[in-house]
Amino acid sequence: MHDIKSIRDNPDAFDAALKRRGLQPLSATLQAIDERRRAAILASEQAQARRNSASKEIGEAKKARDDARATALMTEVAELKTRMPQLEAEAKAADEELKKELEQIPNLPLDEVPDGADEHGNVEHHHYGAKRNYAFAPKPHFDLGEALGQMDFNAAAKLSGARFVVLKKGLARLERAIGQFFLDVHTGEHGYTEVNPPLLVRDDAMFGTAQLPKFREDQFSATSYRDNTEIMLEALNTAIEEARSDGIDAIEKPDEFRAYYSRSLKAVPSQEGHWLIPTAEVPLTNLVRESILDEKELPMRLTALTPCFRAEAGAAGRDTRGMIRQHQFTKVELVSITTPEESKNEHERMLSCAEEVLRRLGLHYRVMTLCTGDMGFASQKTYDIEVWMPGQGEGGAYREISSCSVCGDFQARRMDARYRGSDNKPRFVHTLNGSGTAVGRALIAVIENYQQADGSIAVPDVLLPYMGGLKVIERAG
Structure with a gap:
């Protein structure tokens, strides 16, 4: 959420930043709404002040036995009492109008973010490792998984429809091992605190991290009867x-x-509505909603391994086969709450933490700086980690496995999340979030990169302690 005072003070800079996002200027429209809002608030406050003053004057008039003046003042107070609800309603309506407009506007990109209209404007920041060479044509994960008898899309479709999967035996254990490995590294070495959050959240939580109201159609909702x-x-x-x-x-x-x-x-209401979390970013970030932290508590670094749920409303026809784009998937999330002065450094640190687990898995990847046209709604700057998957498309492809974003105070304003420094003045925190990483896509990357000529999957060395002695995943019998 944007600060209307900042927009009033810097309208040209605000519009210039929106233009980089591919949006039309909005400062004039917002300022006009704000003028009406402030005028309505002033009128309401003046009426309340006059009512209080006139009420006091009635007592003075009666004390002075000035009945005519007392009667006139009582008439004025009665009129104000009748008029004030309307003035208050007008002020509230203007405030809601401004809020509705502001909540639809994305965050503004940092100066160093490259300009661009879509993913073609993204810029490679760096890469790690190299593509593996195979003495055979690498297969996609779904062909490998189905041939092993451990990845069943048909069974999932009977249960839940398209974009779900049932994993079994070694592949089910491998996915669990990847998630546990990620958590152990982030909590044991990177200083993140593990959290086991609710998977169902209310509207306020989804609004705080900016999934609502703009991206309502991408979410799954759940309703319970009271x-x-x-x-x-x-x-x-x-x-x-x-x-x-x-x-x-x-x-x-x-x-x-x-x-x-x-x-x-x-x-x-006879019903109570919740949302299934699209990412653990939602509950983790909202842990500081409507609170004032002590600066000594920052940075606050949180991580969680959770199922995530996305409707994928705009994904019709894309990645229809396999596990790349699922309605339900597992992900390790990283969230940081920090001060404005440290948020950029924290962004780089978060990226390195997400990279480290992929390096230990021996996976080749590249880091992309997203351009202004490809950034998420709440982001000021985003790094995407794209891992190499040799079974994708013709000859392999890079696929996103993590996004690490710094959001500035954009989410904090929506959540009213602040901290108090040494000067004792409350300020909005800065929030960051990133995948550390997507477990389902990491599973795909391991399956495709560690596939053998006979269709079996070698287990990466760092995952062996989690696999109960299983070194190779192969078809039984």
């Missing part, structure tokens, strides 16, 4: 509070209170 007793208790508590604020006691005036309860009962 118990009638729970609904009635919530309605009762709300009704008691509202009646009390109007000076009505539920016991002394049960007939009047019944109207409050009836109204509250209609307002209580």
Whole structure:
């Protein structure tokens, strides 16, 4: 979320940054909405101040026995009382209008991000290792997995539909081993704290990390029906509070209170909605939502190994075979909460942590700096790690296995996540997130890179301690 004050102070810079994102100028539109918002707020505040002042003057007029003045003031107060709800509603509506506009605008790219319209504008930052040479034509992971009898897409389709897989035996264990290996390195050597977060989150959490409202169609939702007793208790508590604020006691005036309860009962939702997390970035980052941290707690580095769920709404026709693009997949997420002064350094550190686990797996990859047209909505700058998969396409291909992004205070403003430094002034934190890495795609990379001529899969040395003595995955019998 952007700061409207910053936009007012630097409209040209804001529009120039939007242009780099391929967007039209918006500062004039936003400032016009903000002017209406501020005028509505001022009018509401002035009316409230005048009401308070006039109420005080009524007492003075009565004390001076000036009945005419007291009557005029009481008339004015009554008019203000009638008018104030409308003014407050106008101020609220203008505030919501501005918020709605701001929440649809992506983060602004850092100066060093290369300009470009799409993935063709991305720039290689560096690479590691080299492509392996094979004495045979490498096969794609789905052909290898199905031939081993340990990767079943048909069984998954019967259970859940397209873009799901059932892994069995050695491949199931290999995926588990990869996730455990990643976690052990990040927690044991890289200083990340392991977290086991909820997989279901509320709207506020998805808004905080910017999945909502813009990317609603990419998410999976879950709905639960609430118990009638729970609904009635919530309605009762709300009704008691509202009646009390109007000076009505539920016991002394049960007939009047019944109207409050009836109204509250209609307002209580009978269903409760949640979202399946598209990435553990959502719950991990939101752990600091609506809080003020001590600067001594920063940087806060968190990691989690979780299933992730994505609707892949815009992926029709792409990667329809295999595990590359699934509705459900496993990923190790890295999240950092830090100060503005350290966020760029933390970004480089996060990238090196994600790279390290791939290096130990002996996988060839390249790091790409994403251009302005290919960056994620919440990102200021993103590095993608693309691992070499020899079985992809004709002759192999690089496929994304990790994205590491620095978001500045963009998410922090949406979450109201701040920290207090030595000067005791609260400031917004900077947030970062990255895959450390996608476990499913790492499994694909291991299968394709470590395939043998007979279709078996050699287990990388660093994963042997997790495999229970299994060194080669091959078809049984």
